[in-house]
Each structure stands twice: as C-alpha cells, then as structure tokens.
Amino acid sequence: MKILIEKDYDLASAQAASLIAEEIRKNPSFVAALPTGGTPLGTYRELTRQHQEEGLSFKGVTAFNIDEYEGMSPDDPNGYYYFLHDNLYRHVDIAPENTHVEDVRAADIQEACLRYEEAIRQAGGLDMAFLGIGNDGHIGFNEPGEGIQSITHLTDLTEETIQANARFFSSIDEVPRRAVTVGLGTIMKAKKLILLATGENKAEIMAALLGSSAITTRLPASVLWLHSDVTVIMDEAAASLIKKPAAPAYMAAAGV
Ligand code: PGA
Numbered sequence: 001m002k003i004l005i006e007k008d009y010d011l012a013s014a015q016a017a018s019l020i021a022e023e024i025r026k027n028p029s030f031v032a033a034l035p036t037g038g039t040p041l042g043t044y045r046e047l048t049r050q051h052q053e054e055g056l057s058f059k060g061v062t063a064f065n066i067d068e069y070e071g072m073s074p075d076d077p078n079g080y081y082y083f084l085h086d087n088l089y090r091h092v093d094i095a096p097e098n099t100h101v102e103d104v105r106a107a108d109i110q111e112a113c114l115r116y117e118e119a120i121r122q123a124g125g126l127d128m129a130f131l132g133i134g135n136d137g138h139i140g141f142n143e144p145g146e147g148i149q150s151i152t153h154l155t156d157l158t159e160e161t162i163q164a165n166a167r168f169f170s171s172i173d174e175v176p177r178r179a180v181t182v183g184l185g186t187i188m189k190a191k192k193l194i195l196l197a198t199g200e201n202k203a204e205i206m207a208a209l210l211g212s213s214a215i216t217t218r219l220p221a222s223v224l225w226l227h228s229d230v231t232v233i234m235d236e237a238a239a240s241l242i243k244k245p246a247a248p249a250y251m252a253a254a255g256v
Pocket of ligand 1: 036132138
C-alpha cells in the first residue's frame with residue numbers, strides 16, 4: 001500500500017487526478033470505476049482542467065459508476081449517474097455509450113447486477129477503481145456487517161451512511177434506503193486502486209484503516225490490504241489521527 005499525504009484538499013485532489021491522467025495517457029482505452037460524493041469533486045475538476053487546457057482525452061475511456069441509489073433515474077439530480085455526468089462527463093470528450101451505471105430500476109435487480117458484472121468484463125475489466133471511503137469504512141456502498149458480498153448487489157444503507165448523505169437532499173427522509181454497488185470482489189479485481197480521503201471527518205476511519213493491517217468485514221475498506229497496487233491519498237486533516245507505530249505495511253510505505 002502506497003500512502004501519500006498532501007497538505008490540503010486541493011493538493012490531494014490534484015495528486016489523485018494526476019495518477020488517473022497518467023493512466024489515461026498510457027492507455028487511451030482505460031476502464032475505470034468512479035465514485036461520487038464530496039471527496040472526488042476536486043479530482044474531477046482537475047481532470048476537466050487537464051482536458052480543457054492540456055489535451056487529456058477521454059475519447060476511448062470507459063467509466064462505470066461504483067454505485068447508484070435504488071430506483072434512481074439517470075437524469076435525477078440526486079442520482080449518482082447524474083453526479084458523474086454533471087461533474088465530469090459533460091465537460092470532457094467521453095463517449096456517452098461508454099458511461100455505465102447499474103440498472104437500478106430493473107424489475108429483476110439481481111439479474112441486472114449480473115449484467116453489470118458482464119459489462120465490466122466485456123469492457124476488458126477495470127484498469128482502476130477510484131474510491132472514496134465512508135465514515136463507517138464502506139467503499140462503494142459495501143457497508144460493514146457480517147459478510148462480504150463479492151459482486152455487484154443491492155444493499156441496505158447503514159444509518160450512518162444515510163445521515164452522511166442527507167446533506168445532498170432537502171431532508172433525510174428523501175435519502176434512498178437501498179443502493180446497488182459493485183462488490184468488494186469487483187473492486188479487488190481492478191488492476192489499480194486509488195483511495196482518496198480528505199477532511200477531518202475521515203481522520204478516525206483512516207486511523208482505523210491504516211493503524212492495523214487486519215482484514216475485517218466491520219471495516220470493508222480493510223480488504224484493500226490484500227491488493228497489490230493500492231495508493232491511498234489523504235490530506236493532512238484526514239491523516240491527522242494516524243499513530244505510529246502502525247501496521248508493518250504502513251510503516252514500510254511511510255518509510256518509517
Ligand atoms: P464523501 O463520501 O466523499 O461524500 O465523503 C465518501 C463515501 O461515502 O464513499
């Protein structure tokens with residue numbers, strides 16, 4: 001696990017964007033799973049800037065939403081497809097047919113989840129999953145619990161997630177209670193993983209994640225310890241509670 005700590009949100013976002021842009025330049029038919037939320041906004045702004053000012057092209061890029069609320073229409077401003085369209089796709093030259101989202105309105109959701117896995121496979125598999133992290137340790141909407149769902153699936157959101165996401169809705173009652181998310185196995189099959197965590201409110205969960213290399217379904221992001229190509233990018237606020245000595249892998253990555 002490679003760990004990068006940047007001074008602030010903008011620098012952490014620029015770092016994430018430059019790692020993504022580097023992959024796109026190396027591989028114009030790059031396939032990525034992309035997150036939503038407050039964290040990746042700066043990264044998408046910087047990727048947009050690189051497209052507009054530095055010729056970074058998304059023409060051959062294929063993107064998959066990491067998650068989407070159950071029943072959400074792609075043109076609903078509260079939805080995650082809309083979010084990616086609004087904050088990234090419409091500003092760059094990505095082909096609309098290469099932007100995928102889970103079919104969260106399908107009559108048979110389980111079958112739709114399998115189709116999503118197949119679409120990822122048909123695209124050649126994920127070159128990268130770009131991830132945020134929830135205060136409860138989720139990646140995608142893989143919430144803490146007794147077990148790990150490997151593939152794309154419908155999931156109940158935890159109370160903590162519903163509360164955290166209420167800020168995007170006019171009231172907490174409007175936050176959907178369920179979502180479809182790619183599974184932890186889907187994420188782990190990506191060749192490269194980038195986890196971006198910013199702000200003080202992520203300090204506790206990042207200290208828990210990086211303070212021990214133990215894998216537990218109580219902290220879904222801990223599966224990242226099993227992947228051979230993970231870069232964790234934080235700003236100083238998100239890294240502020242990480243104590244040393246930490247897990248051996250962290251110490252090695254941090255050069256301790
Ligand atoms: P946030 O969400 O970026 O809005 O904090 C992160 C997440 O829940 O994955």
